[in-house]
Amino acid sequence: MPVFSSAALRSSVASRLRAAGCVFAEDEARILLSAAASPAELAAMVRARADGRPLEHVVGWAEFAGLRIAVDPGVFVPRRRSEFLAAAATALTGPPRGPGAVVLDLCCGSGALAAAVAAGAAHPIELHAADTAPDAVRCARRNLAGTAAAVHQGDLFDALPEALRGRVDVLIANVPYVPTGDIALLPPEARLHEARPALDGGADGLDVLRRVAAAAPAWLAPGGSLLFETSERQVATALAVTRAAGLTAEASRQEDLDATVVTATLR
Known part of the structure; x- marks a missing residue:
């Protein structure tokens, strides 16, 4: 099974995010796992999100009205x-x-x-x-x-x-x-x-x-x-x-x- 399909890894990421105060930790863990291209990138993304960076800035996009909208660091995140x-x-x-x-x-x-x-x-x-x-x-x-x-x-x-x-x-x-x-x-x-x-x-x-x-x-x-x-x-x-x-x-x-x-x- 690919490492990013592991339920244990998903649970571990969600736990880290939950401890950092992320209300929707499970959903965010799923997004981070789907966005990361390598274990090293995943670790960096989880760390950035746990440190308080907006999820959309971490992964580089936001879902809005059924579209995937690119969101660069510092740019207002569409709500x-x-x-x-x-x-x-x-x-x-x-x-x-x-x-x-x-x-x-x-x-x-x-x-x-x-x-x-x-x-x-x-x-x-x-x-x-x-x-x-x-x-x-x-x-x-x-x-x-x-x-x-x-x-x-x-x-x-x-x-x-x-x-x-x-x-x-x-x-x-x-x-x-x-x-x-x-x-x-x-x-x-x-x-x-x-x-x-x-x-x-x-x-x-x-x-x-x-x-x-x-x-x-x-x-x-x-x-x-x-x-x-x-x-x-x-x-x-x-x-x-x-x-x-x-x-x-x-x-x-x-x-x-x-x-x-x-x-x-x-x-």
Whole structure:
């Protein structure tokens, strides 16, 4: 029996991870065993995970919306709850916006949301993604290589070509929304190993959202929508922010994923 098929080895790895505080030790052990190419690599991966590195950074990928998304060290790890945001955005790519709907993933990180929308859209779309972090942009370009997406680098809308102004049908902006004072409460694997700008949303968590909402009407097509994720405690303020920008906004909730998405539309 191959060494990585050994139940004893799997149990040993799970025990090491459990002792390090990994809640899903058995599942993580299975992933590490499948990812390692040698006993030495397995040992290094287990050690890195036990030391607190995110599993996705250790193996180099995350599963998101049925896709395997490359995630490089330091790049924000896509969360499963964001699959609700991806599904909401995908639903808006059909008629009357599609075929040919223009989709923009702002603050794209690894490009997971853009990749999920590209995979789920029933019609061809024109896809763009943007992030300010060079490592995130490199990662997104790998994940979106098969989609003909254009990936831009820069600060929010400053990254975009002027030709997109007034043409965006679906604007996904998974902006950071953790209040600065709550960063210290995050799990160490996020707090210590993911880029802080991808997490820190300012005093109330909505600083970046305010910037996006203020500029979004100039970039959205008539009837186009801005979609973003927020927390339950922030949703009332987030709705007020988008409405103050002249958008018609509503929130939706997916309890199983503990996910709240706001859709704000330019009428």
